[in-house]
Each structure stands twice: as structure tokens, then as C-alpha cells.
Amino acid sequence: MSKLKSKTVYLCSACGDDHPKWYGQCPSCNEWGTLGEYKVAKNRKKGGNGQPRDSRKLADVLHGGEVNRIPTGISEMDRVLGGGLLPGSLILLGGNPGIGKSTLALQILPAIQKPVLYVSAEESEDQVGLRARRLGVNSKTLHLSSENRIEGILDQISLVQSELVVVDSIQTVFSDELDSLPGSVSQIRECGQQLLQLSKQRNIAVIIVGHVTKEGIIAGPKMLEHMVDTVLYLEGDDRHDHRVLRSAKNRFGTTNEVGIFQMEAGGLVEVDNPSELFLAERQDDITGSTIFPSLEGSRPILVEVQALVSNANFGTPQRNVNGFDFKRLAMLLAVLEKRLGTHMGTKDVFVNLVGGLKVDDPAADLAVITAVASGARDKLISESVVLIGEVGLGGEVRSVSRLDARISEAKSLGFKSVIAPAANVKRMKKAPKGIKIFGVSNVGEAFQHLF
Ligand code: TYD
Ligand code: MG
Numbered sequence: 062m063s064k065l066k067s068k069t070v071y072l073c074s075a076c077g078d079d080h081p082k083w084y085g086q087c088p089s090c091n092e093w094g095t096l097g098e099y100k101v102a103k104n105r106k107k108g109g110n111g112q113p114r115d116s117r118k119l120a121d122v123l124h125g126g127e128v129n130r131i132p133t134g135i136s137e138m139d140r141v142l143g144g145g146l147l148p149g150s151l152i153l154l155g156g157n158p159g160i161g162k163s164t165l166a167l168q169i170l171p172a173i174q175k176p177v178l179y180v181s182a183e184e185s186e187d188q189v190g191l192r193a194r195r196l197g198v199n200s201k202t203l204h205l206s207s208e209n210r211i212e213g214i215l216d217q218i219s220l221v222q223s224e225l226v227v228v229d230s231i232q233t234v235f236s237d238e239l240d241s242l243p244g245s246v247s248q249i250r251e252c253g254q255q256l257l258q259l260s261k262q263r264n265i266a267v268i269i270v271g272h273v274t275k276e277g278i279i280a281g282p283k284m285l286e287h288m289v290d291t292v293l294y295l296e297g298d299d300r301h302d303h304r305v306l307r308s309a310k311n312r313f314g315t316t317n318e319v320g321i322f323q324m325e326a327g328g329l330v331e332v333d334n335p336s337e338l339f340l341a342e343r344q345d346d347i348t349g350s351t352i353f354p355s356l357e358g359s360r361p362i363l364v365e366v367q368a369l370v371s372n373a374n375f376g377t378p379q380r381n382v383n384g385f386d387f388k389r390l391a392m393l394l395a396v397l398e399k400r401l402g403t404h405m406g407t408k409d410v411f412v413n414l415v416g417g418l419k420v421d422d423p424a425a426d427l428a429v430i431t432a433v434a435s436g437a438r439d440k441l442i443s444e445s446v447v448l449i450g451e452v453g454l455g456g457e458v459r460s461v462s463r464l465d466a467r468i469s470e471a472k473s474l475g476f477k478s479v480i481a482p483a484a485n486v487k488r489m490k491k492a493p494k495g496i497k498i499f500g501v502s503n504v505g506e507a508f509q510h511l512f
Contacts, residue, residue, distance in 0.1 A: 077284030134172025143314015182209035182233035318358035345444035349436030353428035354467035361470035384414030400456030424461035
């Protein structure tokens with residue numbers, strides 16, 4: 062057996078940096094107790110294959126024109142990517158196990174008319190084939206491989222001359238040159254680095270699939286985030302069929318676009334009208350329900366906010382919230398108590414954004430505070446009104462971004478009136494037809510319209 066040429070380094074499981082000796086606290090990221098001993102290949106040169114790369118003039122690059130992006134045939138995916146896959150880019154597709162990463166990765170491949178290599182180190186070619194049949198994926202240019210050595214994968218890529226490679230997943234591939242286990246920090250870093258070099262040298266797009274645990278403790282994908290050009294997360298929960306594809310980092314596009322899918326028997330299906338999906342089961346005769354046009358990227362999505370307020374049976378009242386920031390809710394309850402005279406001190410409050418969507422847009426404040434007030438006062442809110450506005454500590458309603466887009470989404474779904482920040486309404490050039498807009502400058506004014 063050949064002796065491995067390796068040296069010992071101390072890798073940080075939080076930031077992925079290596080250090081020649083052990084420290085209790087990582088000198089790079091200041092985390093304590095994260096350094097572990099690893100063997101890394103000694104003969105690998107830093108920064109490529111030793112060949113100097115030529116520099117180019119900016120003018121040449123600019124006159125080279127737009128790079129052709131490769132459309133994936135799934136418009137939700139393309140939008141999140143910023144218009145398709147860019148040759149030479151490295152994309153990390155992360156998410157909890159079983160959320161649908163492999164399904165999504167396989168579904169985007171048939172539209173690509175170029176040689177594609179799908180490396181599935183988790184499943185055999187036959188298993189992937191079965192899944193492909195179930196998904197109705199058919200492609201003449203798609204090659205499957207269940208290789209899990211990174212060296213073998215690189216050979217396959219040259220053999221197939223592929224222009225897109227999917228590595229599913231990074232936790233299962235390993236390099237011969239290291240003697241640590243697949244999925245360890247050093248293996249993930251080494252394999253990620255090799256794929257990065259390859260994608261830049263050969264100008265091919267590489268999608269790396271990575272599992273994230275619930276606690277987010279796997280250092281792998283987090284560490285890879287620094288390395289790759291684009292980070293996509295597929296989110297959702299077990300109770301719901303819809304999945305949200307979000308980009309957390311994108312060197313070649315915006316990061317606030319989302320793609321919405323529904324997991325069905327035949328795989329992930331794009332959702333063209335998410336508002337309808339989220340409002341489908343709405344009951345309009347219960348108190349504590351309001352509608353908020355949330356902005357997910359450039360797209361407005363209507364979500365229902367539900368609040369249940371009841372008398373607390375035990376000493377400390379409970380506050381429970383789903384899909385909205387807990388501290389923000391506490392602030393809104395204090396505003397409700399102090400500025401609007403609704404006593405919350407002895408009440409349990411439960412707030413839920415229906416459908417499992419998470420919203421961290423302050424424009425949701427008005428819809429949340431109104432839902433709670435409606436629950437506490439046992440008064441119905443008209444089913445045809447949507448509420449938009451950030452609420453300040455004084456109970457004032459502050460302006461929000463892109464009011465027009467939110468209003469037109471509400472209008473297209475048949476809502477009749479909007480309560481919006483007065484400052485926004487004043488700035489509007491022309492009022493949209495078919496929907497009434499009420500500008501309010503504080504929560505009290507909004508309540509006067511509603512109760
Ligand atoms: P998968 O893509 O294997 O998840 P990941 O790669 O993120 O671990 O998807 C697994 C789940 O998706 C599994 O619970 C079954 C479900 N699923 C469907 O509902 N329909 C389908 O067509 C497929 C392929 C999977
Ligand atoms: Mg998988």
C-alpha cells in the first residue's frame with residue numbers, strides 16, 4: 062500500500078480555515094473549541110495546477126458581450142438563479158434531508174441540450190434511473206454515475222465532456238489523498254476546492270448538493286458558502302407540500318428572488334400563483350384573520366395572518382408565533398397595550414402565518430397587530446381588505462417598499478380595499494382602479510376603518 066503524502070493541519074469546523082497548530086480559539090473566526098486535527102494532501106499546490114493564468118483587459122471582457130446563460134426549463138429555478146445557469150459557476154443547493162434536492166436537481170437536467178453528468182454518490186445509477194422514470198425525465202445527453210471518489214468524478218467529467226455537473230451530495234464524495242471520512246470538514250473542503258478549480262478552468266457549471274441538519278451544525282455546507290458563487294436553499298416543512306427555493310448568495314443575480322414549488326407524486330411542480338395556494342383554505346367568518354401582501358423577492362404573495370387570543374390559565378401568559386419574528390410580536394403586543402388600550406397582560410397569544418411561509422418583512426406589522434386586536438376584541442375584519450404597513454413604537458404606521466406591486470396582486474385576487482401607510486399613498490402618482498386605498502398614519506386610524 063502506498064504511503065499517503067499528508068501533513069497535519071488544524072481545521073476549524075465553523076469557518077473552515079486551517080492553522081498549522083492547535084488553538085483553543087480559532088484565530089480566524091474566534092470560535093472556541095472548533096479546531097480539529099486533520100490530514101491533508103501534502104503535494105497539492107495552492108492556487109491551481111501550477112500553470113500561470115493569463116490576465117485579460119477589462120475592455121476585452123466588456124466587449125465580449127453577455128455570457129450565455131443556460132436556461133433550466135424551470136422558470137422558478139431560472140428566476141432564482143438570475144436567468145439560468147452561468148457557465149463556469151459553482152452553485153450550492155442546500156436543504157434538509159428529504160426536502161427534494163435530488164428531485165429538483167434531476168428535474169432541471171432534461172432541458173439542457175449539452176452533455177450533463179449527474180453524479181449520485183448516494184444512490185446507484187439504477188436507483189436514479191427509476192427516479193428519473195417516475196419524474197418523466199428523459200434526456201439523451203444526461204449521463205449518470207455513482208462514483209464517489211473526487212478523482213474519479215473529475216475523470217468522468219473529462220470523459221463525458223460535460224458542461225454541467227451535479228454532485229449529489231458533497232457529504233458522500235471523498236478524495237483518495239486524505240484519510241479522513243467522507244463528510245468531514247477536510248474532505249468537504251478538499252472536494253469543494255477541486256470542483257471550484259475545475260469549474261473555473263473548464264468553464265462548466267457545477268451544482269453541489271449539500272445536506273443541512275436541523276441545527277445547521279454541519280460545517281460543510283456553511284463552509285462551502287464562502288467558496289461557491291451561488292447558494293440556493295430549498296426550504297419547506299414536513300407538514301406542507303410546498304417548497305420554497307431561496308438564494309442566500311448570488312454573485313450573478315439578486316438574492317431576494319424565491320421560487321415556489323409543490324411536491325407531488327410526479328416531482329416538484331412550479332406554482333404559478335402562490336397567493337391562491339396560500340389562501341385556498343381560508344375561512345372568512347373567523348375573528349383574528351387578516352391578509353398581508355408579502356414581498357418575496359420581486360414577487361408579491363398574499364398570506365393569511367391568524368391570531369388567537371385567549372385568557373391565560375397559568376401565571377405567565379403564553380406567546381407563540383409561527384412564521385413571524387417573536388420579538389417583533391412582543392413589540393406589537395406592547396404597542397397594542399400602551400397605545401391602543403387593549404389589555405394583553407393576561408392573555409395567551411398565538412400567531413400563525415398560514416402555509417408555513419416565513420416572513421421577515423416589517424410591512425407585515427399592521428396585519429399582525431390587527432389580527433391580534435381582532436382576536437382580542439372578538440370582532441371580524443372584512444374578508445376583502447388587505448393590510449400593509451410597518452408599525453413603530455409610537456403606534457405610527459410607516460411607509461413600506463413597493464406598495465404598487467402589493468396592491469396589484471391584491472387586486473388581481475379580488476380584494477376590494479387596502480389599508481396602507483399614508484406616506485406611501487400620498488406619494489402614489491395615480492390610484493389604481495377597482496380597489497379602494499385608505500392611507501393611515503397610525504394604527505388607531507386603521508382600527509377606525511376596520512372595527
Ligand atoms: P429527495 O429529492 O430524495 O430529497 P433530498 O435529495 O433533498 O434528500 O426527495 C425526497 C422526498 O420527496 C421523499 O420524501 C419523497 C418525495 N417525493 C415525492 O413526493 N414525489 C416525487 O416524485 C419524488 C421523486 C419524491
Ligand atoms: Mg438526495
